[in-house]
Amino acid sequence: MTEPTNEAGSGSPADPRRAMRRLLERDLDDVALAENTRLVGHRHETVQTDELTALIVRIGGEWLGFDALFAGRVHDPGVARRVPHRHAEHLAGIVAVDGEIVPAARLDRLLDLTADAVPPDPRLVIVGPVDRRWAIPVDEVEGMVRIPRTDVVDSPATVAGSLNRHTIGLLPLGDRHAALLDSDRILDLLDGGLR
Amino acid sequence: MSDLGGFSMFDLFREEAETHCASLEVGLLQLESDPGDSNVAIEPLMRAAHSVKGAARIIGLDVAVGLAHAMEDVFVAVQGGDEALSAGRVDQLLAGTDLLRGLASIEESAIEPWSAENESAINALVDSLGKPADAVVDAAPTQPPASGPVEVTTSPEPSEVAKASISPDSPETAKASISPDSPETPRSSETPAATVPDEPPAPNAVSGSPVEESRTVRVDSGRLERMMRLAGEVMVTSRRFLGVREQVVGLDRRLESMEDGVGAAFRDAGDPLPKLRRDVDEGRRAVSELVEELDGLLRRTEEISADLYGQVLGSRMRPFEDGGHGFPRMIRDLARTLGKKVRFEVRGGRTRVDREILTALEAPLTHVLRNAVDHGIEVPDVRRSAGKDESASLVLEARHQGGMLLVKVRDDGGGIDPEALRRRIVERGMVDQAMAERLDGPELHDFLFLPGFSTASSVTEVSGRGVGLDVVQSMVHEVGGAVRVESTPGVGTTFELQLPVTRSVVRAALVEVDGEPFAMPLARLDRVLRVPASEVTTVEGRRQFSHEDGMIGMIRLSTLLELTGSEDDPEVESVVVVGDASGRYGLVVDRFLGEQDLVVRRLDDRFGRIPHVASVAMLDDGSPLFIIDVEDVLKSIHQLLGDGRLRGTGRAKTTSESEKVTRVLVVEDSMTVREVERQILTQMGLHVDVAVDGVDGWNALQSGSYDLVVTDVDMPRMNGIEFVTTLRADERFKRIPVVVVSYKDREADRLAGMHAGADAYLTKGSFREGSFVETVRDLLGIDA
Numbered sequence: 001m002t003e004p005t006n007e008a009g010s011g012s013p014a015d016p017r018r019a020m021r022r023l024l025e026r027d028l029d030d031v032a033l034a035e036n037t038r039l040v041g042h043r044h045e046t047v048q049t050d051e052l053t054a055l056i057v058r059i060g061g062e063w064l065g066f067d068a069l070f071a072g073r074v075h076d077p078g079v080a081r082r083v084p085h086r087h088a089e090h091l092a093g094i095v096a097v098d099g100e101i102v103p104a105a106r107l108d109r110l111l112d113l114t115a116d117a118v119p120p121d122p123r124l125v126i127v128g129p130v131d132r133r134w135a136i137p138v139d140e141v142e143g144m145v146r147i148p149r150t151d152v153v154d155s156p157a158t159v160a161g162s163l164n165r166h167t168i169g170l171l172p173l174g175d176r177h178a179a180l181l182d183s184d185r186i187l188d189l190l191d192g193g194l195r
Numbered sequence: 196m197s198d199l200g201g202f203s204m205f206d207l208f209r210e211e212a213e214t215h216c217a218s219l220e221v222g223l224l225q226l227e228s229d230p231g232d233s234n235v236a237i238e239p240l241m242r243a244a245h246s247v248k249g250a251a252r253i254i255g256l257d258v259a260v261g262l263a264h265a266m267e268d269v270f271v272a273v274q275g276g277d278e279a280l281s282a283g284r285v286d287q288l289l290a291g292t293d294l295l296r297g298l299a300s301i302e303e304s305a306i307e308p309w310s311a312e313n314e315s316a317i318n319a320l321v322d323s324l325g326k327p328a329d330a331v332v333d334a335a336p337t338q339p340p341a342s343g344p345v346e347v348t349t350s351p352e353p354s355e356v357a358k359a360s361i362s363p364d365s366p367e368t369a370k371a372s373i374s375p376d377s378p379e380t381p382r383s384s385e386t387p388a389a390t391v392p393d394e395p396p397a398p399n400a401v402s403g404s405p406v407e408e409s410r411t412v413r414v415d416s417g418r419l420e421r422m423m424r425l426a427g428e429v430m431v432t433s434r435r436f437l438g439v440r441e442q443v444v445g446l447d448r449r450l451e452s453m454e455d456g457v458g459a460a461f462r463d464a465g466d467p468l469p470k471l472r473r474d475v476d477e478g479r480r481a482v483s484e485l486v487e488e489l490d491g492l493l494r495r496t497e498e499i500s501a502d503l504y505g506q507v508l509g510s511r512m513r514p515f516e517d518g519g520h521g522f523p524r525m526i527r528d529l530a531r532t533l534g535k536k537v538r539f540e541v542r543g544g545r546t547r548v549d550r551e552i553l554t555a556l557e558a559p560l561t562h563v564l565r566n567a568v569d570h571g572i573e574v575p576d577v578r579r580s581a582g583k584d585e586s587a588s589l590v591l592e593a594r595h596q597g598g599m600l601l602v603k604v605r606d607d608g609g610g611i612d613p614e615a616l617r618r619r620i621v622e623r624g625m626v627d628q629a630m631a632e633r634l635d636g637p638e639l640h641d642f643l644f645l646p647g648f649s650t651a652s653s654v655t656e657v658s659g660r661g662v663g664l665d666v667v668q669s670m671v672h673e674v675g676g677a678v679r680v681e682s683t684p685g686v687g688t689t690f691e692l693q694l695p696v697t698r699s700v701v702r703a704a705l706v707e708v709d710g711e712p713f714a715m716p717l718a719r720l721d722r723v724l725r726v727p728a729s730e731v732t733t734v735e736g737r738r739q740f741s742h743e744d745g746m747i748g749m750i751r752l753s754t755l756l757e758l759t760g761s762e763d764d765p766e767v768e769s770v771v772v773v774g775d776a777s778g779r780y781g782l783v784v785d786r787f788l789g790e791q792d793l794v795v796r797r798l799d800d801r802f803g804r805i806p807h808v809a810s811v812a813m814l815d816d817g818s819p820l821f822i823i824d825v826e827d828v829l830k831s832i833h834q835l836l837g838d839g840r841l842r843g844t845g846r847a848k849t850t851s852e853s854e855k856v857t858r859v860l861v862v863e864d865s866m867t868v869r870e871v872e873r874q875i876l877t878q879m880g881l882h883v884d885v886a887v888d889g890v891d892g893w894n895a896l897q898s899g900s901y902d903l904v905v906t907d908v909d910m911p912r913m914n915g916i917e918f919v920t921t922l923r924a925d926e927r928f929k930r931i932p933v934v935v936v937s938y939k940d941r942e943a944d945r946l947a948g949m950h951a952g953a954d955a956y957l958t959k960g961s962f963r964e965g966s967f968v969e970t971v972r973d974l975l976g977i978d979a
Contacts, residue, residue: 079818081711084756085806085897094799094811096819099424101796101811132801195803195924 050149054171056178057125057138060108061116062163063178064138065145065171066127070183073097074141075124080104088193095135097126104135105190111163127183134190147171152180205303211250212259212299215243217520219266219292224523227285228538234274241270247295258310258317259298265324266291278327282531289524291320419510426507427794427813430500436493443489447482454479508700508794511551515593515602516544518553519560526589529568536575536586537568543593548600552694556602559667559678563604563690564591566664571608571688581685583607595696599718602692611682613639624960625938630867638867640680644668645909645938665909677911701795701812703822705788706771709758712820713784714793714812715771719825721779722772723787731768740770740781747772748836749781752823755807755831773825780832791815795822803921804913806894807831827912830891834884835898856882857975858899862892862906862918863936871962872905872936879968879977889913893921901931903975908937908948916951923952932974936961 028036053068080093083103090110094101104124107113120139128134153170166185170177222240230236244267251259266288272278294317301309454475523539530537548556572587579585592603617631620642626634634642644664671678676694703714704723726740731749733739738749749770753759770781793812798805809824859881863869869885876883884899886892888910896904904922908915915935922928933955935948940958948956954974961967971977 081819081821082709082758083802083805084758084808084821086802087757094819094821096813096817099428099813101799101813101819103799103801191801194799194801 051146052149052152052171052180053144053146054178054180055125055144056142056171056173057123058116058118058140058142059111059138060113061118062111062113063142063173063176064107065178065180066125067180067183068144070187071125071127071136073126075126075135077122077124077137078135080135080137086194090190091193092137095124097124097135100133102126102133102135103190103194104137107136107138107186110186110189111166113163128187132187132191134187142173145171145173153177205254205306208250208254208256209299212247212295215247216292216296216299218243220289220524221520223285223288223292224527226280227282227527230280237270237274241267241274244270256298256306258314259295261321262291262294262317265321269324286531287320287324289528291324294320414510419507423504423507423511423794426500426504428817430497430504430815433493433496433500436489436496440486440489440493443482443486447479447486450475450479450482511549512547513550513553514544515546515548515553516541517550518548518557519591522560522564522591525561526564526568529565530572533569534574535568535572537572537589538586539589539591541591541593546593546595546600548593548696552600552696555670556692556694559670559692560591560602560604562664562667563692564589567604567606567608567688567690571606571610573609577609600694600696602694603689604692605687605689607687610684610686610688611640611643611680612684616640616642626867626959630871634867637679638865640682641865643680644678669909669914701793701822702790703793703812704771704790705814705820706752706769706784707786707788708753708756708784710785711758712788712814712818713752713756714791714820714822715773715825716809716822717790719773720771721774724770724772724781726768726770726781728766728768742772742781745779747779747781749783750832750835752782752784752828755782755828773829778833780829782828793822803924804890804893806890806897827890827894830887831894834886834891834895857903857977858882858884858901859903859905859971860884860886860892860895860899860901862886862889862895862904862910862915864888864907864910868907868936868959872967875962875968876905876971879971881971881975889915889918889921892918896922896928903971904931904933905971906933906935908935908939908944916947919948919951919953934967934970934974936967 054065055068055071055074056063056065058064075097078095078097080095082093083091090106092104092106095104096102108115116139118139121141123138123141124135125138125141126133126135151172152168153172163179166182166189167179168182169180171180219240222236222243226236226240244263248260248263248267251257251263269278269284269288273280278284294313297313298306298309454472457472457475522541526537526539567589572589573581573583575585578587588605588607590603590605592601592605594601613635616639617634620626620634620639621628621631625642625645644667668678671692671694676692678693679691680688681691682688701714702717704717704720705712705714707713722742724742730740731738732741734746739746740749741747747770749768752771769784769786771784772779772781774780791814793814795809796811796813798808798811805821807824807827809822809827811819812822813819857880859876861869861872861876861883863872863885864887869887873883873885881903884895884901886895889906890912892904892906893913906915906918910918913921915937919933919935922931922933933953935953935956936959937944937948937956938959945956955970957967957970961970
């Protein structure tokens with residue numbers, strides 16, 4: 001047989017698709033089931049272990065960390081168009097990313113961040129769940145870091161101004177720290193400026 | 196049950212049965228209304244029944260085999276001339292079709308309960324189909340088990356995919372046709388044979404894809420949406436090749452100058468450098484070839500991506516006749532039940548309509564058509580004595596007009612009696628006698644669209660379905676359309692639904708305001724003009740220019756949009772002329788950028804409603820822009836001009852108000868009610884501004900400070916509940932007292948109003964009772 005046909009009942013064993021189906025849809029014996037259960041349970045535990053992945057970016061003179069679960073993608077900067085009748089200071093406008101049109105936020109204004117002399121390498125960081133996406137222009141993206149949650153410094157006392165209120169803690173990055181942002185709070189504040 | 200290439204056998208049966216049931220129904224109805232050459236017409240029906248039988252046999256659905264077989268036998272008898280197709284017989288055959296269709300619409304797991312439930316009905320039907328034709332009593336039709344696909348919720352997980360396979364017409368999914376042939380290929384439902392495969396599928400052919408599958412597939416609408424977005428992205432990305440090409444060409448130029456340099460050096464030195472020269476030559480040739488190849492690729496990519504884009508967009512468009520397959524059947528059954536004779540006709544069936552609109556149209560049209568048969572069309576006796584043809588004419592017509600889709604439902608029935616309607620309005624306590632007498636034409640007909648309003652003297656089984664014309668209106672409003680009624684007593688009634696052809700693509704003029712591009716749908720623009728400053732005159736602080744037959748007042752678009760805009764008056768103003776029945780205006784923009792087809796995107800819900808903005812879109816370079824809602828802009832202009840807030844293109848500041856006036860905003864779409872409210876409030880010494888719907892009201896709120904808001908509930912664009920909710924959500928308006936005045940007097944409506952944040956909920960009868968005045972006094976703290 002050169003080609004698998006769809007004739008009724010012609011389930012040739014050579015048909016790789018059928019073989020695959022048989023493999024995937026076979027009944028599990030108790031041992032396999034127990035093993036699978038254990039594996040699924042185990043993986044779950046791994047997720048629970050306290051490690052944090054964060055995207056480190058710079059806005060103005062401040063290094064910030066977004067929880068990677070919250071901030072997924074980084075894009076080239078796009079044109080932001082101002083929104084008529086909407087005057088929230090942090091609303092930069094709307095931008096198009098991957099064929100989607102999302103609001104863009106100026107975190108420097110929301111968090112009172114000061115400008116920095118370091119020349120920017122601007123990028124757009126896309127944050128938020130699918131129905132609450134925001135594009136946040138940043139001056140530099142350093143990359144992802146994985147840090148045990150226990151290493152997150154609790155006191156954000158050294159963090160200045162209103163950034164303080166939106167920070168969960170400080171992420172140690174060698175000789176400096178990045179402020180780990182409170183994703184939910186930031187998102188609520190951003191969304192609040194849309195109406 | 197065994198499976199085939201990922202499809203269960205039942206799925207295949209389902210696909211097949213659905214298609215054949217549709218052919219059966221169309222064919223039966225046609226045969227009944229026009230027997231013509233019944234030998235030819237019966238052929239496809241026979242094959243359809245035969246195919247269903249074959250498909251059912253394969254999966255061992257004996258009930259369906261028996262039924263389809265009995266139906267086939269009848270068709271054979273008719274074709275052989277042994278029997279003539281009577282109306283009673285057609286009823287039976289339609290009932291059989293319904294049963295088969297019902298079976299095809301359930302989940303595989305529900306077959307057994309379904310069979311048990313319907314067994315006796317099927318057996319009875321098979322029995323009577325088996326009886327000779329003359330035994331068939333020409334009775335009223337047996338109640339069909341269900342019209343259209345039966346919604347079955349046996350699936351324990353309400354996953355979207357599962358739902359999609361059960362009820363293909365649910366809003367989550369939509370029928371879309373990815374047609375291998377051009378979308379223009381006519382496919383008429385008037386020739387039922389066209390939907391039946393040429394060869395009756397032999398039982399073993401069922402295992403392959405049914406023939407229909409290659410013509411029409413169902414695609415999840417969300418997936419189609421994503422495909423469209425990606426197709427757009429492909430197009431934008433392909434244009435980036437242009438940049439690469441430019442770079443390569445630049446490289447070639449550099450090589451060219453290098454070559455010149457080498458040539459010069461060669462001459463100067465007199466030293467032959469043949470190898471170097473050859474190398475450079477070769478390099479340039481290679482680059483030229485590359486550029487050529489790149490050009491070819493570029494052209495091809497652009498063509499393909501534009502085509503892909505067009506195809507994906509086109510897949511949203513369906514011929515009008517694709518919607519409402521159930522209409523002929525519904526009308527036939529209804530007319531038979533009511534003892535009326537109706538000739539139903541669909542005109543403009545090929546008119547292409549966005550499937551979103553088509554889906555949205557189904558329910559309102561069903562209602563309007565039922566309404567026409569039930570209330571509009573008279574029984575044959577009455578028609579005869581009125582000198583009309585016994586059979587009434589009911590026409591459903593679709594066509595494009597002025598960039599809109601116009602759908603008309605026209606009957607030649609008794610029409611709407613204005614006196615009866617006035618009486619009814621007064622009876623219901625909606626307005627008093629004096630006001631009712633002043634109501635005329637459209638104002639009067641507007642009452643038909645109020646919830647629970649019916650002029651039918653008795654609630655028949657047909658009309659008493661809890662769906663009123665108010666639902667029709669709100670459904671049409673939802674997709675951005677409008678509905679009107681025209682009626683002449685004794686002559687007939689026409690319902691006219693005006694809808695956008697698509698909500699997907701709009702041809703727009705691009706303008707720049709304050710450095711930002713904006714799109715204005717061309718269909719809504721009168722003219723685009725460049726007006727020299729010397730032609731602009733100023734009257735009472737308002738700038739205007741003369742054009743054709745009159746003066747056109749100028750308003751800066753930037754002012755309306757609350758953008759800064761250019762404050763200079765340039766040598767030549769760029770003006771977009773827009774207008775409606777009440778006037779034309781010149782919107783001043785900074786400059787024109789051109790014209791473009793834009794794919795309309797929904798604005799992120801989180802923005803709520805932004806005044807003057809209809810939606811968003813993306814330009815060719817992938818940057819976003821807003822599409823202006825011209826209708827809304829016009830409303831704002833009326834508002835602003837009426838209040839004198841827009842003197843001098845919006846830049847002149849209003850003088851400070853020294854006297855304290857209590858200002859009331861009345862938001863109401865009925866002119867009559869609006870006028871009554873305005874009069875009452877003015878008599879109370881209040882300053883009254885009016886707005887015609889929620890959006891209008893919302894815009895008015897932005898520019899005036901009000902002490903009280905009075906609003907209706909049922910209004911186009913933004914209804915009263917949305918309006919009050921929006922108002923309450925805004926810090927600035929939180930504390931303004933709001934009175935809702937509505938015809939809706941059920942407790943649930945009152946609760947909805949209060950829940951939204953209204954301070955009082957009154958019915959329109961309250962004008963007479965004086966409770967309106969009392970409530971306003973209370974809320975404003977005025978002594979009686």
